Amino acid sequence: GAGVSxxxxxxVTEKGKxxxxxxxxxxxxxxxxxxxxxxxxGLEFLIYFQGNSAPDKSGxxxxxxxxxxxxxxxxxxxxxRTQQEDSAVYLCASSYSFDRAEAFFGQGTRLTVV
Amino acid sequence: xxxxxxxxHHVILSEAASLELGCNYSYGGTVNLFWYVQYxxxxxxxxxxxxSGDPLxxxxxxxxxxxxxxxxxxxxxxxxxxxxxxxxxxxxVTGNTGGFKTIFGAGTRLFVKA
Numbered sequence: 001g002a003g004v005s006x007x008x009x010x011x012v013t014e015k016g017k018x019x020x021x022x023x024x025x026x027x028x029x030x031x032x033x034x035x036x037x038x039x040x041x042g043l044e045f046l047i048y049f050q051g052n053s054a055p056d057k058s059g060x061x062x063x064x065x066x067x068x069x070x071x072x073x074x075x076x077x078x079x080x081r082t083q084q085e086d087s088a089v090y091l092c093a094s095s096y097s098f099d100r101a102e103a104f105f106g107q108g109t110r111l112t113v114v
Numbered sequence: 115x116x117x118x119x120x121x122x123h124h125v126i127l128s129e130a131a132s133l134e135l136g137c138n139y140s141y142g143g144t145v146n147l148f149w150y151v152q153y154x155x156x157x158x159x160x161x162x163x164x165x166s167g168d169p170l171x172x173x174x175x176x177x178x179x180x181x182x183x184x185x186x187x188x189x190x191x192x193x194x195x196x197x198x199x200x201x202x203x204x205x206x207v208t209g210n211t212g213g214f215k216t217i218f219g220a221g222t223r224l225f226v227k228a
Contacts, residue, residue: 033216042220043204056215091158102148103216105158
């Protein structure tokens, strides 16, 4: 597609439920990022996929968070047993290569845990 | 660990005032530096970037930034702001020692009074 696409745009879930957030990167982009944007917290790095390398998961806040990237393209971020503090905007970005490339962002998924 | 620090969380200016937003980073090795902007209701988008060469880089809409290696800084400037510059601004860094993982600062919210 023309840009990074994320779905759903908004998600309201009950505390304790699992959620899946989807990201379709720009075709041909080898790097894919997930970030979390909370009010006053800026952009918190979560996970980074680069080609076929093992993902950098160093930003995942707990073992309730996981992500996968299938076929080097679509990525899914899964949050298990959601908590109220998980409420945030989850942003996906992709870039053409890992070096010297700007990141292109999706519109984000606004997650609200009630 | 890699990190980016933005000194101002909120800035309020009148139109035609000059702008300077501070950014300092901690990231070993060779770095690439970016400023991204998020206008209200829009995606994050690239404002300007530095990879090498002239440390004074110019971006869109009259913005510029100066890389000062000795100070680990990449401050954003604009001589005369407009109401339409109201947005959130993020400094970001990537580099070879971090596997080219892009790290963002907490962001600076700029409000320009008409």
